[in-house]
Amino acid sequence: MSWIPAPVSRFFHRTSSPPHFYALADRFIPWLTVIFLLLLGAGLYGGLYLAPTDYQQGDSYRIIYIHVPAAWMSLFIYVMMAVMGGIALIWRMKLAEVMLISSAPIGAGFTFVALVTGSLWGKPMWGTWWVWDARLTSELILLFLYLGVISLYGAIEEKRAAARAVSILALVGVVNIPIIHYSVQWWNTLHQGPTVSKMDKPSIHVSMLVPLLLMAVAFKFYYLIAVLQAAKLELLKRETSSQWVKALLEKQA
Amino acid sequence: MKPIRKQRLILILLMLAILGVAATFALKAFNENLMYFFSTSDVAAGKAPDNAVFRLGGMVVKGSVERPNADLLVRFKLSDFEKEVSVEYSGILPDLFREGQGIVAKGKLDGRGVFVAEEVLAKHDENYMPPEVAGSLKKPAVQP
Numbered sequence: 001m002s003w004i005p006a007p008v009s010r011f012f013h014r015t016s017s018p019p020h021f022y023a024l025a026d027r028f029i030p031w032l033t034v035i036f037l038l039l040l041g042a043g044l045y046g047g048l049y050l051a052p053t054d055y056q057q058g059d060s061y062r063i064i065y066i067h068v069p070a071a072w073m074s075l076f077i078y079v080m081m082a083v084m085g086g087i088a089l090i091w092r093m094k095l096a097e098v099m100l101i102s103s104a105p106i107g108a109g110f111t112f113v114a115l116v117t118g119s120l121w122g123k124p125m126w127g128t129w130w131v132w133d134a135r136l137t138s139e140l141i142l143l144f145l146y147l148g149v150i151s152l153y154g155a156i157e158e159k160r161a162a163a164r165a166v167s168i169l170a171l172v173g174v175v176n177i178p179i180i181h182y183s184v185q186w187w188n189t190l191h192q193g194p195t196v197s198k199m200d201k202p203s204i205h206v207s208m209l210v211p212l213l214l215m216a217v218a219f220k221f222y223y224l225i226a227v228l229q230a231a232k233l234e235l236l237k238r239e240t241s242s243q244w245v246k247a248l249l250e251k252q253a
Numbered sequence: 254m255k256p257i258r259k260q261r262l263i264l265i266l267l268m269l270a271i272l273g274v275a276a277t278f279a280l281k282a283f284n285e286n287l288m289y290f291f292s293t294s295d296v297a298a299g300k301a302p303d304n305a306v307f308r309l310g311g312m313v314v315k316g317s318v319e320r321p322n323a324d325l326l327v328r329f330k331l332s333d334f335e336k337e338v339s340v341e342y343s344g345i346l347p348d349l350f351r352e353g354q355g356i357v358a359k360g361k362l363d364g365r366g367v368f369v370a371e372e373v374l375a376k377h378d379e380n381y382m383p384p385e386v387a388g389s390l391k392k393p394a395v396q397p
Contacts, residue, residue, distance in 0.1 A: 064381075204381040
């Protein structure tokens with residue numbers, strides 16, 4: 001890897017060693033939790049209390065403070081999984097496999113939350129719980145992809161082989177991500193078009209936008225905490241017989 | 254990068270490229286079916302199916318909503334700012350149904366060229382603002 005500066009490459013090599021990563025995660029999790037709680041508190045206070053009501057939807061629009069960040073996370077985590085899958089396939093890096101499989105349940109959770117909150121909002125606003133338009137359908141497919149990743153990994157006994165199969169599935173599924181994102185522009189859908197990620201200025205009032213962005217960042221931190229916890233557990237399971245796990249157990253006993 | 258890794262990288266990029274092209278062609282082929290609704294111009298141009306149920310989307314024309322009888326029957330016009338189509342619906346309308354609001358109706362065209370809807374859904378637009386801001390704008394809900 002000549003085109004990557006040596007210190008960066010060294011950092012990655014060190015971090016990717018399981019015991020080092022485990023210790024690093026342990027050290028970071030409390031800080032991440034504090035930041036997450038602060039952002040969550042500020043976002044919820046701003047979104048549910050400070051932000052004004054919407055001119056058409058009244059207070060019902062406040063579900064976007066959960067729905068939109070969850071939907072963004074569902075896409076973001078899948079892209080992360082695909083990147084990890086690529087790294088796992090090319091460099092056979094164990095930690096990338098662990099991060100990939102640890103991300104899947106979290107991503108599935110966010111996708112589920114996005115679908116359910118959207119449905120709860122859809123009933124009073126659109127007049128229906130569910131329609132088979134391009135946005136809703138492609139997001140549902142994303143949920144199935146996550147579930148596919150989880151079950152494929154569980155179905156193969158040998159975990160390194162399982163991780164390779166899952167990496168390929170994660171990479172294949174990544175074609176769905178641009179489809180979800182652009183579905184509301186490419187086709188007529190019942191789901192409204194993008195509000196925040198437009199080229200010109202967002203079509204949401206700034207007093208409503210700020211809490212939304214706070215919530216989005218809070219959700220990112222939640223993902224970090226959850227994925228590090230899950231990865232720690234997965235590492236322990238995979239490396240039960242290795243020296244560093246034994247040392248760790250002795251230290252805690 | 255070691256040759257074997259480079260090979261794997263190229264293989265993965267190739268796979269993604271092929272998948273992307275395949276997905277593009279598939280979506281192009283199913284383009285019509287992926288449209289959730291027809292626009293009023295499509296209907297005026299005769300692109301919508303005859304004697305079959307389809308969905309029609311558009312903006313409710315201001316001042317066009319009328320209730321001719323005491324029952325639930327509603328008549329209004331839908332427009333995409335080019336062509337208008339008359340719609341009849343008998344039932345309960347969603348909260349967001351109002352003049353100037355986008356809706357999607359499911360139903361079929363009858364002999365008079367009127368779209369008889371059996372279901373009406375409100376299509377919310379992507380604008381969020383406080384009521385004061387909306388009041389200070391002249392026509393808040395008429396952004397296509």
